[in-house]
Amino acid sequence: MENKKSIRDRIDFIRSFGRQHRYASIVILLFLALVVYRAGHFFLKSEVRQPEPAVNVIVASVKRMPIDVISPVTGRLKPSEEVALFPMATGRVSAVYVSVGDSVTVGQVLFDIEKGQVGSTLNQARESYSAIASTYARMEMLYAEGAVSLQDFESAKAQYIAAKESYNAAAEAYANFTVTSPIDGVVTSLSVAVGSLAGGAVAGSVAGTDGLVIEASVGEALAPSVEIGAGVGVYIDSLGREYPxxxxxxSPIPSMGMLTYPLTITMDPDDALFAGMFAEVRLVSQSIPEALCIPSEAVIIREGKPVVVVLQGDDIPELREVVPGVDNGTIVQILSGLDEGERIVSTGQHFVTSGIQVRVVGERP
Incomplete structure (x- = not known):
């Protein structure tokens, strides 16, 4: 009886354990099935590679055209004429009639200096000259009639000449106290004011408005290509464009103490140009009337050799070695390796692989 009871108790325990862990067993089985499925999918699926997109490029044509080698020379725009105001008299300024930036004409009064005794000296010289001139005129008439001797006439003449010179000197000294503009132009500087002391130093300056020039110099290598009367391009950096x-x-002779040759470039009139602007004069040092040319950036270096990417049919690129010639930074002469009319890659060539088709997205003129 005890054995039967013991067996029955074991069967009841197993049934009870199964009922309590049934759901946990189902979850474990489902998890193991999911792991097996994912592992099989990972190892058994075939890998599909997407084709790489074509490289976008811009192309250009091989053309025959003139090519110039440009040698830049730098300088600054300055007035074609600028004159310093240096008062010849010394004294305090009594009046100022202009300001910096004012347009003036030759002979226009800019400022006055107190004249003091110089006015009295001029008046005395004028009166003396007037009296002696009258006496000389009378003596000249009497001498012509034979009424006075040659000695008396010569004495009157000498007095007249001396009086005239004194008067002219006094008038010139008086005029020095009035400072006028020596040229037509614009007042570019003025360092005097009413009550300030003038004389013995530069008081200002006036610049002409007829045109602007650039004073520069070139070395011996560039000097033979300079020709008076030749047109040049002048790039103004602040304006971002070129002017004629x-x-x-x-001068075919170098500047004193220098090894360069001075030259002057005169600018064509233009309201956009101002004195003081930085300028780059583009001199033509070498000119080839006709050459086989492509954009300079189209030539790249591969394995130490200059090559160009040439497009064949269906836009298939070919790396072709070339022999470059003159290069002015914009276009380059090709001595061999290319034929006129061929299409080459000018942008995107660094990312091209020979034999793999590219996509043309633009063409340079």
Whole structure:
């Protein structure tokens, strides 16, 4: 009886344990099935590679055209004429009639200096000259009639000449106290004011408005290519564009103590140009009337050799070795390796692989 009871108790325990852990067993089985499925999918699926997109490029044509080698020379725009105001008299300024930036004409009064005794000296010289001139005129008439001797006439003449010179000197000294503009132009500086002391130093300056020039110099290598009267391009950095100019002066002799040759470029009139602007004069040092050319950036270096990417049919690129010639930074002459009319890659060539098709997204003129 005890054995039967013991067996029955074991069967009841197993049934009770199964009922209590049934759900946990189901969860474990489902998890193991999921792991097996994911592992099989990972190892058994075939890998599919997407094709790489074509490289975008911009192309250009191989053309025959003139090519110039440009040698830049720097300088600054300055007035074609600028004159310093240096008062010849010394004294305190009594009146100022202009300001910096005012337009003036030749002979226009800019400022006055107190005249003091110089006015009295001029009046005395004028009166003396007037009296002696009258006496000389009378003596000249009497001498012509034979009424006075040659000695008396010569004495009167000498007095007249001396009086005239004294009067002229006094008038010139008086005029020095009035400072006028020596040229037509614009007042560019003025360092005097009413009550200030003038004389013995530069008091200002006036610049002409007829034109602007650039004074520069070139070395011996560039000197043979300079020609008076030749037109040049002048790039103004602050304006971001090029303006025309003309070589108007050139010295075949170097400046004193220098090894460079001075030249002057005169600018064509333009309201956008102002004195003081930084300028780059673009001199043509070498000119080839006709050459096989491509954009300079189209030439790249591969394995130490200059090559160009040439497009064949269906836009298939080919890396072709070339022999470059003159290069002005914009276009380059090709001595061999290319034929006129061929299409080459000018942008995107660094990312091209020979034989793999590219996508043309633009073309340079």
């Amino acid at each position: 100019g003309t070589i108007t002066a050139f």
